[in-house]
Amino acid sequence: MPTANDLLLRARKLESKGRMAEAREIYEGILARFPANARARQALERMQAPAPAGQSAQEPAQNVIAGLVGLLQQGRVEAAAAQARGLVQSFPRSATLQTILGMASATVGDLAGAEAGFRAAATLNPADADALSNLGNTLQQQGRTAEAIESHRKALEIRPDFPEASNNLGNALRQDGEPEAAAEAYRRAFARRPDYIDARINLSNALKDMGDVEGAEACLRRALELRPDHVALLRNLGLALADLGRFAEAEVAYRRALMLDPQNAEAFRYLTAVTKLPPGAPEFAQMERLRAASAPGTDARCQVCFALYKAYEGIGEDAKAFAALAEGNATRKRLLGHSSEADARMFAKLRETADRIPALAATEPARVTPIFILGMPRSGTTLVEQILSSHSGVHGAGELPHVSIYGAPLALGEAEPTPEALATLRSRYLGRIERLSQGRPYVTDKMPDNFRFLGLIAKALPEAKIIHVNRDPRAVCWSNFSNYFNGMGLGFTCGLEDVVAYWRHYEALMDFWAERHGDRIYQLDYARLTEDPEGETRKLVAHLGLGWEDACLSPQENRRAVATSSQAQIRQPIYRGSNEAWRRYAPFIGAVFDPLGG
Incomplete structure (x- = not known):
């Protein structure tokens, strides 16, 4: 007993x-x-006993709460969640316990559970600004940005001096395609807390979204005055400098970051993107040690593998380069959870919905004309934008997310494509590019995967110019596979078979659009552009209705910032031969590209 x-x-x-x-x-x-x-x-x-003064009888004792928080901090998430669920039986109106359940769910990626916990906490205690801001973060992760913005704003109504909520609001606004409003939210965040480095980094990214890369650089340098040893600040400074074509300065920033944190795999990836390491450089051994020390399947392992690919390629070690690239891509595919079946369903949905989208009736003329430059990623859209934005009448806005943000639900059948919905898309998009135009009559949008929404663009923006860049499919597929992309929607690039399958879907969809909107699409062949730059550029400029300017023949002289993986190539004169780069790795690729012809 x-x-x-x-x-x-x-x-x-x-x-x-x-x-x-x-x-x-x-x-x-x-x-x-x-x-x-x-x-x-x-x-x-x-x-x-009744609760002590200042402690609600609906909440557990402070030592119990502290124990639960301690479990979360120790990474014992399941134990914290199990204990919190048990305590809820005795304290069903505890907002604190619901918050802990929300935090535990968020930690393990259970967004539905996190939303339920934070929403319950906010309902039980409407004055809980933390719960509202946490709820906003969870809603944003689910792509429900309008609800997220509302939740963060409610949190700030309760606590105007809540810098985290201001920063979170900025993140949601930026995701919603409103970088100016996001920038103001970030500024409010670090006005409350000057050493809030995350908010300063986020402000620099919002400024880059607005085309103000020089402003982003200045923002980061001011933050470095506060925290000169902050690795993320140095990495972001390097990215801004690389966008501006100042690669030597970017290299200095990355090397400084690596001196502070030699295990920073992301900084190695950025470093190898802007400089060619000589044979025997100590960075090779450093990266290989980091590769061995990083657990398989982790982001660090993925990042350092991409870095090693670039480094080994630079010294002609093709077998080692391909092995590192294959491992990096396989890891990233697992991290992203990419599915080719999901790609197939998306393309099917685009075709299914296309003919339900109405054409807009009479519309007010646009004050700024959009030029959409689209196609597969890595098809040459950056070069085409660099050529056109060399013209005095054209502002190059880069890859704008706004068609996807405003239009994807309509194109994918997730929202009814009513005339009113199209009018809203039109108004918001035109308002956005007008703010970016810097007073020029044309604005380029070179988001490549706008090809998915070509039918929607044609109907909502009848004055838009649409340029489709065609390139050798083997060159495109290899370039996608051999580059690291930050975007969550580019998982198809992480496998050779996957990218070939995606190409076939893209090709079929472009044929589908050509049947319906062929008169709206200017077909530009990348190979012909590189073989005859002047002839093809003159035809393109004439098609757009622009007067000729010789600057269009020297895109490498265009000093605008470029935030894509083509940022090094576009600083060089137009050159031939890039379509053949994949052949170097043909022995490792095998027969995967055979269905693409050639």
Whole structure:
């Protein structure tokens, strides 16, 4: 038979897990057997006592809450969640317990559980600004940006001096395609807390979205005055400098970051993108050690593998380069959870929905004309934009997410494509590019995968110019596979078979659009452009209705910032031969490209 001490220990464990009824039953049993047991009597009195002043009777004792928070901090998420669920039985109106459940769910990627926990906490305690801001973050992760923005704003109404909520609001606004409003939110965040480095980094990214890369650089340099040893600041400074074509300065920033954090795999990837390491450089051994030390399947392993690919390619070690690239891509595919079947369903949905999209009736003329440059990623869209934005009448806005943000639900059948919905898309998109135009009559949008929404563009923006860049499919597929992309929607690039399958879907969809909107699409062949730059550029400029300017023949002189993986190539004169780069790796590729012809 267990002793009183055994029973007391069991009861305390149950109490710590929130199983109050079972613990109380054991304490009462101890007193029935041992009426003089003071510890059992004190435990029952404690459980039955009213809450101390300042502590709600609907909340567990502070030491219990502290224990749960400690479990979360130790990474014992399941234990924290299990204990919180048990305590909810005794404290069903505890906003704190619901917040802990939300945090535990968010940690393991259970967004539905996180939303339920934070929403319950906010309902139980409408003045809980933390719960509202956490709810906003969860909604944003689910792509529900309008709801996220509303939740963050409610949090700030309750606590105007809440810098985290201001930063979170900025993130949601930026995701919603409103970088100017996001920038103001970030500024409010670090106005409240000057050393809020994340908000300063986020502001620099919003400024880049607005085309102000020089402003982003200045923002990061000011932050480095506060934290000169901050690795993420140095990495972001390097990215801004690379966007501006200042590769030597970017290299200095990355090397400084690596001096502070030699295990920073992402900084190695950025470094090898802007400089060619000589044979025997110490970075090779450093990266290989980091590769061996990083657990398989982790982001660090993925990043360093891409870095090693670029480094080995630079010294002609093709077998080692391909092996590193294949491992990096396989890891990233697992991290992204990419599915070719999901790609097939998306393309099918685009075709299914296309003919339900109405054409807009009479519309107010656009003050700025959009030029969409689209095609597969890595098909040459950056070069075409660099050529056109060399013209005095054209502003190059880069890869704008706004057609996807405003139009994807319509194109994919997730929202009804009513004339009113198309009018809203038109108004928001034109308003966005007008703010970016810098007073020029034309604005380029070179988001490649706008090809998915070509039918929607044709109907909502009848004045838009649409340029489709065609390139050798083998060159495109290899270039996609051999580059690291930050975007979550580019998982198809992480496998040779996957990217070939995606190409076939893209090719079929472009044929589908050509049947319906062929008169709207200017077909530009990348190979012909590189073989006859002047002839093809003159034809393109004439098609757009622009007067000729010789600057269009020297895109490498265009000093605008470029934030794509083509940022090094476009600083060089137009050259031939890039379509053949994949042949170097033909022995490793095998027959995967055979269905693409050639």
